[in-house]
Amino acid sequence: MVISLTPLTTHFGAEMTGVDITRPLSDTQFGKILAAFDEYSVLVLPNQPMTDDRQIDFSERFGILEGTRALNPGSGTPFARQSNLDINTGETIKTDDRRIFYQKANMLWHSDSTFKLVPSLCSILSAREIPPVGGATEFVSTRILYENLSDKEKCDFADLVIEHDFVYSRGIVGFSLSEEEALKFPSARHALIRANKNNGRRSLMIGAHAKTVVGWPEEKGRALLEDLLVRATAPELIYRHEWRDNDLVIWDNQAALHRATPYDMTKHRRLMQRTTISSGIPAD
Numbered sequence: 001m002v003i004s005l006t007p008l009t010t011h012f013g014a015e016m017t018g019v020d021i022t023r024p025l026s027d028t029q030f031g032k033i034l035a036a037f038d039e040y041s042v043l044v045l046p047n048q049p050m051t052d053d054r055q056i057d058f059s060e061r062f063g064i065l066e067g068t069r070a071l072n073p074g075s076g077t078p079f080a081r082q083s084n085l086d087i088n089t090g091e092t093i094k095t096d097d098r099r100i101f102y103q104k105a106n107m108l109w110h111s112d113s114t115f116k117l118v119p120s121l122c123s124i125l126s127a128r129e130i131p132p133v134g135g136a137t138e139f140v141s142t143r144i145l146y147e148n149l150s151d152k153e154k155c156d157f158a159d160l161v162i163e164h165d166f167v168y169s170r171g172i173v174g175f176s177l178s179e180e181e182a183l184k185f186p187s188a189r190h191a192l193i194r195a196n197k198n199n200g201r202r203s204l205m206i207g208a209h210a211k212t213v214v215g216w217p218e219e220k221g222r223a224l225l226e227d228l229l230v231r232a233t234a235p236e237l238i239y240r241h242e243w244r245d246n247d248l249v250i251w252d253n254q255a256a257l258h259r260a261t262p263y264d265m266t267k268h269r270r271l272m273q274r275t276t277i278s279s280g281i282p283a284d
């Protein structure tokens with residue numbers, strides 16, 4: 001098979017065909033995937049029927065897998081489970097269940113794991129069971145955001161450090177953690193501007209977990225972060241992915257933001273399995 005790429009927008013994202021990641025990949029094949037990932041930030045690979053073991057094997061080609069922390073139904077495994085199905089029974093979870101409320105924050109623009117001391121390189125999401133309507137995932141590029149900054153802004157932002165906080169982001173949607181739960185999620189600090197180690201392209205690490213600018217008054221820091229988020233998520237910059245059975249999507253958590261969109265949880269089943277790859281040593 002010949003690997004081919006079809007751009008999804010004029011500025012980021014591509015669909016890759018001609019590769020079967022359910023089978024072992026040669027170094028040459030994986031090299032093409034990695035190069036496309038570095039170039040496009042979001043890769044859609046259609047028709048990739050995954051098992052958990054297959055997804056883990058493929059994900060480990062990118063690096064060390066993060067463990068999933070408490071509160072997500074996949075806690076203690078390599079998977080962050082995005083679903084309205086009970087992990088033990090397979091039955092639909094009621095909409096007033098805390099497990100569903102917990103997932104509500106996924107509808108905020110965010111990058112996975114920026115609240116960890118070692119941020120994520122990428123996430124890989126497999127569509128195992130999808131609703132017939134709704135449940136799309138939207139993406140934007142924070143590289144484009146950086147490139148659209150003025151020269152003065154690029155200079156002014158060069159040394160800024162942002163505090164990222166999981167408890168803060170969950171609080172935005174009204175989800176509260178107990179004191180014991182919150183202790184498992186200490187905040188982390190990261191440079192606002194990131195650079196891809198392979199191509200040098202810069203991006204901004206922002207999103208729902210970004211709580212404040214270190215050393216700035218809180219109100220001033222929040223105003224900057226909210227302004228950057230508005231600019232990044234302008235409607236014309238959004239790629240909306242409408243899921244198909246067995247789609248697999250890979251995205252760069254240091255160059256893209258994403259968010260879930262609603263579907264009717266009372267009528268339709270949805271099961272998405274996500275693996276998250278650390279950018280360095282294990283983040284847990």
